[in-house]
Amino acid sequence: MFSLNQWASGYGQSQILHDLDLTVAKREIVAVMGRNGMGKTTLFKSLMGILPQWHGQVTVDGVDVSALHTHQRVAKGLAYVPQGRMIFSHMSVLENIQTGLPASARGHVPEDLYALFPVLYDMRGRKGGNLSGGQQQQLAIARALATQPKVLLLDEPTEGIQPSIIKDIARTLKDIRTLRDLTIVVSEQVLSFTLDIADRFLVIEKGRFVVEDTRANVDEASIARYLSV
Amino acid sequence: MAWLTEFGAIAAMQAFNGLSVFCVLLLMALGLAIIFGQMGVINMAHGEFLTVGAYTTYVLSGLTLHYAPSLQPYYFFLAIVVAFVIAGALGWLVEWAMISRLYHRPLDTLLATWGLSLVMQQALRSIFGAREVSAELPEWLMGSFSLTDAIDIPRNGLFTVAVTLLLTGGLFLLLFRSRWGLHVRATMQNRVMSRAVGIDTRRVDRMTFALGCGVAGVAGAVFTTIGSTGPTAGSLYIVDTFLTVVFGGAASLLGTIASAFAIAQTQSISEFFMSGSMAKVLTLSAVILILLLRPQGLFASKVRK
Numbered sequence: 001m002f003s004l005n006q007w008a009s010g011y012g013q014s015q016i017l018h019d020l021d022l023t024v025a026k027r028e029i030v031a032v033m034g035r036n037g038m039g040k041t042t043l044f045k046s047l048m049g050i051l052p053q054w055h056g057q058v059t060v061d062g063v064d065v066s067a068l069h070t071h072q073r074v075a076k077g078l079a080y081v082p083q084g085r086m087i088f089s090h091m092s093v094l095e096n097i098q099t100g101l102p103a104s105a106r107g108h109v110p111e112d113l114y115a116l117f118p119v120l121y122d123m124r125g126r127k128g129g130n131l132s133g134g135q136q137q138q139l140a141i142a143r144a145l146a147t148q149p150k151v152l153l154l155d156e157p158t159e160g161i162q163p164s165i166i167k168d169i170a171r172t173l174k175d176i177r178t179l180r181d182l183t184i185v186v187s188e189q190v191l192s193f194t195l196d197i198a199d200r201f202l203v204i205e206k207g208r209f210v211v212e213d214t215r216a217n218v219d220e221a222s223i224a225r226y227l228s229v
Numbered sequence: 230m231a232w233l234t235e236f237g238a239i240a241a242m243q244a245f246n247g248l249s250v251f252c253v254l255l256l257m258a259l260g261l262a263i264i265f266g267q268m269g270v271i272n273m274a275h276g277e278f279l280t281v282g283a284y285t286t287y288v289l290s291g292l293t294l295h296y297a298p299s300l301q302p303y304y305f306f307l308a309i310v311v312a313f314v315i316a317g318a319l320g321w322l323v324e325w326a327m328i329s330r331l332y333h334r335p336l337d338t339l340l341a342t343w344g345l346s347l348v349m350q351q352a353l354r355s356i357f358g359a360r361e362v363s364a365e366l367p368e369w370l371m372g373s374f375s376l377t378d379a380i381d382i383p384r385n386g387l388f389t390v391a392v393t394l395l396l397t398g399g400l401f402l403l404l405f406r407s408r409w410g411l412h413v414r415a416t417m418q419n420r421v422m423s424r425a426v427g428i429d430t431r432r433v434d435r436m437t438f439a440l441g442c443g444v445a446g447v448a449g450a451v452f453t454t455i456g457s458t459g460p461t462a463g464s465l466y467i468v469d470t471f472l473t474v475v476f477g478g479a480a481s482l483l484g485t486i487a488s489a490f491a492i493a494q495t496q497s498i499s500e501f502f503m504s505g506s507m508a509k510v511l512t513l514s515a516v517i518l519i520l521l522l523r524p525q526g527l528f529a530s531k532v533r534k
Contacts, residue, residue: 100427
């Protein structure tokens with residue numbers, strides 16, 4: 001469903017990501033774990049075309065999207081929930097969701113989206129900037145889902161969010177995976193969250209995948225060692 | 230008592246005169262505010278799009294007079310539409326040929342658009358000559374209504390106000406009720422994120438620039454009813470227009486309206502009591518003083534950080 005082939009990117013002269021290879025199956029949730037500065041956000045930004053890739057291909061459902069502009073990648077089925085949420089804070093919750101909707105939806109938010117995030121329905125008239133951190137995170141996910149994606153990329157979704165909401169988000173992610181046949185790639189530093197949702201674990205260290213484990217034989221201690229400072 | 234009513238009448242007429250200035254200023258500033266707010270482009274050539282709209286009206290008035298004199302009373306409505314289309318198309322072309330290549334260099338954009346304004350001025354001077362021209366106004370736009378014996382309200386002023394109200398209302402509908410407007414506002418706030426939710430920000434930019442220039446074109450058509458058109462007609466307004474945008478708060482259209490009103494009225498009413506340049510000094514000092522107290526402009530929308 002989603003694959004990376006020899007993917008490389010960086011800033012200016014300095015290469016951050018070194019020839020990454022990854023294949024994610026349909027309905028699989030893959031966690032990319034790593035400390036700050038190891039290339040998680042760079043990976044996601046380059047996948048979305050916000051940062052230019054140096055070489056390599058990324059394919060969504062068999063289609064190579066690496067030469068496309070960001071908005072065209074979205075149309076091909078990539079959706080992105082950035083670190084820090086980046087909702088449109090001066091626009092209402094409803095308008096935030098509408099920015100992701102395709103033209104054919106004519107501005108109508110699908111029922112199932114509100115069913116996943118009831119709090120967004122209650123708050124739909126409020127400005128996005130006046131929501132709490134957890135609510136903003138849900139809004140960012142809802143906005144990404146509005147684009148009808150095949151692959152959802154989440155960059156550190158638990159950052160700065162209280163533990164009870166983190167549990168909610170974990171449950172919602174597992175729900176949407178089954179409801180929408182979604183493939184999810186999520187980057188994290190919090191192991192408990194990913195142990196809850198992920199089928200496969202990758203550890204990224206200095207721009208390379210150094211550990212890969214399936215859920216069945218994941219070694220919690222060894223991954224935790226990569227995450228501790 | 231007699232002097233008091235007389236004074237009141239003069240104040241009322243002067244205020245209405247200010248309303249006409251307000252309309253031209255507002256139409257200019259709305260276009261500029263959208264372009265500046267969304268793309269961060271300081272368009273020094275915005276005034277020339279007003280001039281283009283004004284000359285379009287002049288040419289159309291000449292054409293109707295020559296080929297279809299019977300349609301003369303109605304040509305002005307067509308002129309407004311054509312001015313919008315021509316100025317808009319020109320804006321589209323300018324964005325495609327020049328602005329889109331300079332998005333990462335804001336200071337260069339400033340210089341480039343200033344250069345463009347000089348080129349456009351000279352082009353208009355070469356085509357139409359340096360002498361000021363006037364469009365032949367239809368009969369119904371001339372003269373005035375007498376409210377009382379002392380107060381005369383000019384018809385062209387009323388027409389200007391009506392066009393401005395309609396256009397401003399239309400712009401607001403477009404911005405706050407349409408899909409395009411949603412995309413414009415999203416792009417204004419976060420360009421990168423807008424792309425990442427699937428918005429083609431380049432297309433939005435081009436449309437926005439064209440629309441802003443089109444509205445300036447309509448301002449030009451309207452301008453012909455209150456002044457005569459020369460190659461530099463628009464550039465006389467550009468400073469006041471920028472002042473309006475900054476004073477109103479760059480991201481707020483309501484602020485733009487309020488600030489256009491305040492600046493036009495202060496200017497127009499004080500012009501009656503002192504010389505034109507002193508009135509300008511008064512207006513500018515007031516604006517500077519208020520900007521010192523509220524650097525973000527008159528209106529700024531509040532959310533928690």
